[in-house]
Amino acid sequence: MSGDALNQAQTRSWLPWVIVIAISAVLIAIRNDVSWLNKPPAEILPIAEWVNVYMDWFVDTFKAAFRKLNWLLNWPMGWAQQFLQWLPWPVTMTGFGLLAWLAAGWRLTLFTVLALFYMVVTGYWVESMNTLGIVLVSMPLAIVSGFFIAVMAYKSPRVNGFVQPVLDLMQTIPTFAYLIPILLLFGFGPVVGVVASAIYACPPMVRNTILGLQKVAPEALESGLMSGASRFQLFWQVRVPSALSSIMMGVNQTTMATLAMVIIAAIIGGSADIGWEVLSKMRKAQFGQSLIAGIVIALIAMMLDRISWGFTDRSRAIARAHLPFMQRYTPWFIATIIGVVLFWLAKLVPALSVWPEQLEFYPAEPINNALNYVTGTYAHVTDAIKKSVLFFYLLPLKVGLTKAISPFSWGITFEPWMRLAFAGIVALIAAGYLVMGKWRRAVAAVVVGAFLYYGITSMPWPVIILVVTLLAWQIGGVKVAALSFFGWLFMLLSGIWPQAMLSVYLCLSAVLVCLVVGGGLGIWASQNTRVSNFIRPINDALQTIPPFVILIPFLMFFQIGEFTSFLAIIAYAIVPCIRYTEHGLKSVPEHIVEAARSMGTTKRQLLWEVKMPLAIPEIMLGLNQTIMFALAMLVITALVGSKGLGQSVYIALSSADAGKGLVAGLGMALIAIIADRILQAWSERRKMALGMV
Amino acid sequence: MxxxxxxxxxxxxxxxxxxxxxxxxxxxxxxxxxxxxxxxxxxxxxxxxxxxxxxxxxxxxxxxxxxxxxxxxxxxxxxxxxxxxxxxxxxxxxxxxxxxxxxxxxxxxxxxPVESWYFNAAAKEKCPGLPSYEALKGCAEVFANAETFPQGRLVDYPADWGTTNVDRLKGFELDFTSAPAGSEGALIAEIQGAEARQEPLLVMFWQPHWVHAVVDLELVELPPYEDGCNEDASVGVNPNATWDCDWQRGxxxxxxxxxxxxxxxxxxxxxxxxxxxxxxxxxxxxxxxxxxxxxxxxxxxxxxxxxxxxxxxxxxxxx
Structure with a gap:
């Protein structure tokens, strides 16, 4: 570790911490006497109103242009939907089967055919094809625009500097926050959903593409240059192929995100798609029905993702290219013949064009009954789980041990000697670190101790601003510190501070769990192919089945409130942690692993001392995405009664107040961006310390 | 044509x-x-x-x-x-x-539409004085859960629908907390969950709604709506508080x-x-x-x- 060199950096001194801790101690001591410390003013600057004024102007000026765009996008979508409706289902199945075979062989073909057959027998064919029509427009839109934005950002640092924060905003400002403005701009209809999902889905594509392009080894470029490649060739034939694994990660995540947004498109309405079905069932809290419909969305996502993934593996195409003409096109011939035969057969056999209702397979009732049974039978178990997590983990983070410990919750009163003991333990740990010369850990112990004792939501607001900004300054320098300071200031002045703190607490508590559990699962999956194969479809399903579907059983077990919200955030936000950890560990170059092995490292050493440090950039990207996803879930958890910024967005939506919605959305985005910048800066430092840069 | x-x-x-x-x-x-x-x-x-x-x-x-x-x-x-x-x-x-x-x-x-407080069969069992709202005064703990204890829990409309129950609970001097559900789906999941667990439930809900076809929900008898009771403390059952009567029908x-x-x-x-x-x-x-x-x-x-x-x-x- 070359940490000493870093210690000398002027920004990283312990003195400011002593000052901040002293000020904080004073503020905490007097917080009950000075009311504005605990209760920040409601609204100092009418930011929401300013936004509304600007928005009115913007909508009036550009409405006509956006309405034209709506009209334009409606065509390809209408065509796709009508074409898919017109084709008898066995023919569509044959077509996708062929695609799957070309992409990855018979296994994927089998999966694709079965997935489509599921849509037939559950009676959701029409809705599924409407959804596919929407996705076939919005997914390419997100992928292609994402790729080109990434290329521009990669080529110009200035563009990159502009693009990065915009990406964060696109991913973190919830769609509901700008639903009113885009409805006003685009008018009503499914295109609004397409636009909204493209906005939300394109950032992972951009990020991964940039990351991939940056990681291309200089040796590869040099050998390209030496073989006389033009700039164009160098880019398309050296850089892009080398970055392909990262780019495909982006395609994968963008596909998933597009499908995740199907439900938003449905909220606007305008086409009878599968999202609408899920929405109607969710509104009735019919778990069986909404699960059956939600699985359709997950299946479409997996199908599209696997097929696109398969096509990037060029080995199949190359192998085929060497076959004689007849053999090369055999699958095409067979598929065409099957397709044509089925098409005409469908005119004779009605079941092949419209699946008869009597043959539908719709096991909603048994699922609902099972859920009811479990809810009723295991009430004491679910209750015990809820109570222990709530009392021993969530409450201390929220209101601090000082309020969390009560005879009702912990079964004891928080006696003065216990308080002293707690303070003593924290002081002891801090002193221990100081003696060892690790002042940073000592400071961390004091800060964490204080937050545990008083709780995030009860901390006077200047303490939060001071601590986070100082942290940002020491890790990331002046820029990150300024971002943190003005970000928190915005939340304070626009009057959303209390909601923001509730959101911070809820997301933080969930992200910590994601990091530990998700990271662990990711490591396991990277070591074990079976685990990896087992986890992958679950991850896909978690990310693409509309989250509220999973929420229904949680609601039945645990009732509305924070615990259910906490679980919901974990269920959704844990996925990137697992994925990126696995991906990062697996993409450590083989020659390094070989070299380490030949030096006689144990498996453990190989993982923790070779692979792990090299995988840090990917893992940090995963953590970044986890935080983004957690914040994105706030809008969903507001539907099960969590308070905070998510709730503010809905309140703004119901009062048609675009400004208020955007301010709350921006608040979420700022929290995400501040967290991200601090993490990124930290990861850079780690990399530098390890000599990776 | x-x-x-x-x-x-x-x-x-x-x-x-x-x-x-x-x-x-x-x-x-x-x-x-x-x-x-x-x-x-x-x-x-x-x-x-x-x-x-x-x-x-x-x-x-x-x-x-x-x-x-x-x-x-x-x-x-x-x-x-x-x-x-x-x-x-x-x-x-x-x-x-x-x-x-x-x-x-x-x-x-x-x-x-009728929008008001409803209770389920389990509630009637544990709090036999229902449907009169006065019975709730002695039954707060029957409706409590981990998050609200010792106060009772009123599962409320989502915050964005606009709800006046915090004021009403005060007006009726009930030791209950309003827990906003967040969405219609969440309200129904609460109703069905309570039914499956046979747990007492007090919920802000409405009629006509299909859930009444599946679950037995009964209206709490609140003092009838009078003009002015939401603004004027002297109107309504509680001389010291506003919001001490039933809803005005929408x-x-x-x-x-x-x-x-x-x-x-x-x-x-x-x-x-x-x-x-x-x-x-x-x-x-x-x-x-x-x-x-x-x-x-x-x-x-x-x-x-x-x-x-x-x-x-x-x-x-x-x-």
Whole structure:
């Protein structure tokens, strides 16, 4: 570790911490006497109103242009939907089967055919094809625009500097926050959903593409240059192929995100798609029905993702290219013949064009009954789980041990000697670190101790601003510190501070769990192919089945409130942690692993001392995405009664107040961006310390 | 088209001015688009109206539309009319739509919503004094859970629907906390979860709603609404507090694209006259959500057996 060199950096001194801790101690001591410390003013600057004024102007000026765009996008979508409706289902199945075979062989073909057959027998064919029509427009839109934005950002640092924060905003400002403005701009209809999902889905594509392009080894470029490649060739034939694994990660995540947004498109309405079905069932809290419909969305996502993934593996195409003409096109011939035969057969056999209702397979009732049974039978178990997590983990983070410990919750009163003991333990740990010369850990112990004792939501607001900004300054320098300071200031002045703190607490508590559990699962999956194969479809399903579907059983077990919200955030936000950890560990170059092995490292050493440090950039990207996803879930958890910024967005939506919605959305985005910048800066430092840069 | 027109002209000439409008129905073959929102009751209200319009010869299209977004859609006839707008949860969108000048309100649907506190069978067992609200005073702990203990828990409307229960709980001096549910789905999951666990539940809910077909919910008897009780402490049961009476009953509106009056005058008049009462909607809702009937068949049956109700609307519209 070359940490000493870093210690000398002027920004990283312990003195400011002593000052901040002293000020904080004073503020905490007097917080009950000075009311504005605990209760920040409601609204100092009418930011929401300013936004509304600007928005009115913007909508009036550009409405006509956006309405034209709506009209334009409606065509390809209408065509796709009508074409898919017109084709008898066995023919569509044959077509996708062929695609799957070309992409990855018979296994994927089998999966694709079965997935489509599921849509037939559950009676959701029409809705599924409407959804596919929407996705076939919005997914390419997100992928292609994402790729080109990434290329521009990669080529110009200035563009990159502009693009990065915009990406964060696109991913973190919830769609509901700008639903009113885009409805006003685009008018009503499914295109609004397409636009909204493209906005939300394109950032992972951009990020991964940039990351991939940056990681291309200089040796590869040099050998390209030496073989006389033009700039164009160098880019398309050296850089892009080398970055392909990262780019495909982006395609994968963008596909998933597009499908995740199907439900938003449905909220606007305008086409009878599968999202609408899920929405109607969710509104009735019919778990069986909404699960059956939600699985359709997950299946479409997996199908599209696997097929696109398969096509990037060029080995199949190359192998085929060497076959004689007849053999090369055999699958095409067979598929065409099957397709044509089925098409005409469908005119004779009605079941092949419209699946008869009597043959539908719709096991909603048994699922609902099972859920009811479990809810009723295991009430004491679910209750015990809820109570222990709530009392021993969530409450201390929220209101601090000082309020969390009560005879009702912990079964004891928080006696003065216990308080002293707690303070003593924290002081002891801090002193221990100081003696060892690790002042940073000592400071961390004091800060964490204080937050545990008083709780995030009860901390006077200047303490939060001071601590986070100082942290940002020491890790990331002046820029990150300024971002943190003005970000928190915005939340304070626009009057959303209390909601923001509730959101911070809820997301933080969930992200910590994601990091530990998700990271662990990711490591396991990277070591074990079976685990990896087992986890992958679950991850896909978690990310693409509309989250509220999973929420229904949680609601039945645990009732509305924070615990259910906490679980919901974990269920959704844990996925990137697992994925990126696995991906990062697996993409450590083989020659390094070989070299380490030949030096006689144990498996453990190989993982923790070779692979792990090299995988840090990917893992940090995963953590970044986890935080983004957690914040994105706030809008969903507001539907099960969590308070905070998510709730503010809905309140703004119901009062048609675009400004208020955007301010709350921006608040979420700022929290995400501040967290991200601090993490990124930290990861850079780690990399530098390890000599990776 | 041409044929029908000329027939209409002849008929009109024969029957005089009053019949002219009828003869011209439908004024246009373009489909009238009725908004379909996300709940069964609304599906029934919409399909009944749509089927009646079809008997008049109109082309009717049912368009799925979000509850708020549909207001935007009505401004340019992407949606021609919507028939079940609840005063309790439409918020500012109602006023904004009217202010646009392109959307008009076309009267009450006639459904009578009841919004108040409901309790389930398990609650009655554990707190035998119910349905009187006074019984709740001694029963707070019966309704408590980990998050609210020792206070009782009132599962409340989502915050964005606007709720006055915090004030009401104070007004009635009940040791309860309002726990906002966040969405209709969450309210129903709470109701069904409590039913599965046989746990007492006190919930802010409404009628007509399909869940009453599946779960037994009873109304808490609150002191009746009096004018001024929400603003004036001296009115109502508690001399020291406001909000100490039942809700004032809300209303349910029909709304339409303004241009409908000129484009399809008879259809517009029919929708104005159209009403659907609790006694009509609730049995249909039960047939669909309890007995698993199909919306289309249930509505068709109602249309067939209730001609006496809807024929006059058609006649008055085409005169």
């Amino acid at each position: 041409k044929n029908r027109m000329s027939k209409g002209l002849i008929l009109g000439a024969m029957l005089g001015a009053s019949a002219q409008a009828m003869a011209a129905v439908p004024e246009s073959d373009e489909p009238i688009k009725l908004a379909v929102n996300e709940w069964t009751g609304q599906h029934i209200s919409t399909h009944v109206a749509g089927e009646i319009l079809k008997t008049m010869g109109y082309n009717v299209e049912y368009v799925t539309a979000g509850y708020y977004p549909q207001m935007q859609a009505m401004e340019d006839n992407t949606v021609s009319a919507t028939l079940e707008i609840w005063s309790s949860n439409i918020g500012e969108h109602y006023d904004n739509a009217l202010a646009s000048g392109k959307v008009v309100e076309i009267g009450d649907l006639g459904l009578e 209303y349910i509106k029909k709304m339409a694209w303004k241009g409908m009056q000129d484009k399809w005058p008879a259809a517009y008049k029919m929708l104005q006259a159209y009403t659907l009462e609790n006694g009509d909607q609730i049995p249909m809702m039960n047939q669909i959500d309890k007995e698993g009937g199909k919306l289309e068949t249930v509505v068709a049956e109602w249309i067939a057996s209730n001609e006496a109700k809807w024929k006059p609307w058609v006649e008055s519209a085409t005169q």
